Amino acid sequence: MRPIQTITGAAAIAVMTLMPSAAQSDLLGVPGPISFQGEDYALAWTSQPSENYVKQEYVPAGQQVETYQDMILVEAVIGALTPMDAAASQIQSLEARKGVDPVLNYDLMRNDATGEVLLDFLVSDLEADPVIVEWNAYRYQALGDGEGVALVAISRRGYGEDGATSFMTGLGAMRSEAINALANLSFPAVSIAP
Template identity: 35%
Template sequence: MKPILSKNRTYISSALLVVILQVVFQGTTVAQITDYLKIPGPLQVDTTTFHLAWSLNPSPNYVKQEYLPEGQSLEKFHSMVTIDFVKGHYTAEEVMKTKINELDALKKSNPIVNYKVYEKENEFILDFLLSQNSPDGEKVIIIERNVYRYHTINTKGKEGLLAFCVTERAYEDSIVNFLENLKANQRKLVNIVGTLKLPEPN
């Protein structure tokens, strides 16, 4: 798997499908967790087990589900799996480019934002870094790495686009070690996500 795109150019962000794959630093109150995608769980990614922690089904055509290891919370986590599924005829590349437009817009005000894109057998992997500053803007308090894999589905009478994401986060005092480890092992998570057998909605 080789990188085919790594850009720092800035674009105006497209509104098209942004809601599908938007990554936000959020605190969420969970009233009821429903497995809308009916994916057998828990999910296993490398040596970590993830349990369904939050789900959203705002329209008949779109579902988002988030998974966490035991002992972690949506308010403060170190690892997360996110699955987005949108019904319809979408290509992996067009949905990924929507996210890239968003990242390019973020980069206008945040130089830490950067990304790489990999292509494998008509799938795309988007590996990107985000950050969040303290309220006074004096220091970085969260670093977040996301590795998204975009996969088209056209089986069992279902047509749509599935985005599978593994997120890793570091907070304040652990950020330096996190970035040093990322530099030394940058391809590890990309390879894990790229070779994983993806769950499919039922």
């Protein structure tokens, strides 16, 4: 299961079938490492599925994007899109999973003073071998010029039945601490290179 993280939800999922970039070039001006909750995350994967959309994934030392347990995502999309639009699109893709994902759950928080939106959600792939349970928190912010949206996100996973059970047992405390840390993280200054 490739992470369902995408800044524009279902609309962008169709273009996310690209292979990982061999050179891992920083396309957003955020080369890393990104420090989060006492751990450094290094740039591990980049993709530019379209001229106006870039996605980068960062993992701690020893982890791979294909089998990560902890990941930071930084994305940017240029266009007529607000943070709430991006979150609503992601919610639409989550709603489409309702009949097939028994652990699906999400919560949306909006900061009216800044216009930022934070969406956290839990998904699973119980048909995968091993089973995967994934929790994500996406923090959306308008790009500096107001022409698009930037995203910084945390994604965490548990694998296999024992790993998924352990992950779900510790989710409450982990979720609260990670959301707090994400909300207080200095938002990376992102820009899509021409």
